[in-house]
Amino acid sequence: MKTLSALASYRRASVDRIRQALDADSSSYLIKGPRGCGADELLGAMALALVGACGGCGVCSSCVAVADGEHPDVLFAQGERGKLVPVEELRRLVRFASLAPTQAAHRVVIIPDIDTLRLSFPVILKALEEPPTATRWLLSAALIGAELAPVASRCFVIEIEAPSMAEIEGRFDEVQLEPTEQLVRWTRRRLDRVALFARLTDAERYLSGFANLPDLVREDARWSLELVYRLTPRDLATTAEAEEVLQCGLEILIAAHPENADWLRRASRASLSLARHLPIQLVLAELILREG
Ligand SMILES: [Zn+2]
Missing domain, CATH: 3.40.50.300 (P-loop containing nucleotide triphosphate hydrolases)
Structure with a gap:
């Protein structure tokens, strides 16, 4: 403390x-x-x-x-x-x-x-x-x-205002996570996200996966959103943490595909309450993504 x-x-x-x-x-x-x-x-x-x-x-x-x-x-x-x-x-x-x-x-x-x-x-x-x-x-x-x-x-x-970039980067040092340009950007100047990223295995690679869903988004946005929910890491302690990771992933997905932004935002709001009740698990989708 x-x-x-x-x-x-x-x-x-x-x-x-x-x-x-x-x-x-x-x-x-x-x-x-x-x-x-x-x-x-x-x-x-x-x-x-x-x-x-x-x-x-x-x-x-x-x-x-x-x-x-x-x-x-x-x-x-x-x-x-x-x-x-x-x-x-x-x-x-x-x-x-x-x-x-x-x-x-x-x-x-x-x-x-x-x-x-x-x-x-x-x-x-x-x-x-x-x-x-x-x-x-x-x-x-x-x-x-x-x-x-x-x-x-x-x-x-x-x-109280949002933390400065110096504070965000300092927090990366505290949790012994490399403050790469992408990870720092994805925090959106939120200290809680630094702690969350530190709990993910290979956070940058995992989160990059969300941006790398272009074909799926183009072909079927509904399926890509379903995939996002199934990608939630198993090792997060609470559903609130899992939702935060999903939220972050959706932001990355939307930033990578602004043409689908409106649809994704609407769909994510509708689906988030449903996702709350799903068991948190990794399915084949993750393996497909990581191999791809
Ligand atoms: Zn004292």
């Missing part, structure tokens, strides 16, 4: 904004920035700063406990994109937030990417409206829609 000081070496402006926000001492904060802007890391650094008497040094026992997810006054929400957050999990968050801290000066509840979760926003709103003095809610979102707007209006909103 990175500290605010460590993050400031890349993102001075964002970290300055966060420090000013923390000085304002709000009971709830919302980091608003594009998907993959590193909001989860920034929220973690905020938690370190709020919880440790050290101000978030990153190395003391309190900071280590936060990083290990073992600090009794810090709770990271468990949620996966697009999946319903169970009522019990929501109750657990609200109950946790309602109690006084046991060790630290603050009790901190962290919900990254809240806009991607399916949960009862009125329940969160109610909790935000009646905050115990020592509780701090740390949220992040890329989009603030109608459902989230009332929650956002209760928060100190911190605007």
Whole structure:
């Protein structure tokens, strides 16, 4: 888990904004920035700063406990994109937030990417409206829609921009992945994509496969899309990760075949919900592609 000081070496402006926000001492904060802007890391650094008497040094026992997810006054929400957050999990968050801290000066509840979760926003709103003095809610979102707007209006909103190219390339070094021109471009300046690419076996070759579907696209766009879904790597941990790889693959496919862009976009929206329910597996198609 990175500290605010460590993050400031890349993102001075964002970290300055966060420090000013923390000085304002709000009971709830919302980091608003594009998907993959590193909001989860920034929220973690905020938690370190709020919880440790050290101000978030990153190395003391309190900071280590936060990083290990073992600090009794810090709770990271468990949620996966697009999946319903169970009522019990929501109750657990609200109950946790309602109690006084046991060790630290603050009790901190962290919900990254809240806009991607399916949960009862009125329940969160109610909790935000009646905050115990020592509780701090740390949220992040890329989009603030109608459902989230009332929650956002209760928060100190911190605007964060997309990471710089220097930060993207630095992240490739951290995960020991060669920052080739194509891979860097395919991240679309999203830090989460660098981590995702690092989990793929031979990411560049795999992702290039999407661009190299020209004949199939020309002959039958529907079949090529079906192929894309069947190409999902087996070794990804969650369906959200698999969907992200597919999304990235579709972007590459569309960039390689702009003449089919409209059709592919429409078809991908329609198919993504279906793909969510398919078992993630590699089929013969992948072998054909790799041999070809
Ligand atoms: Zn510390």
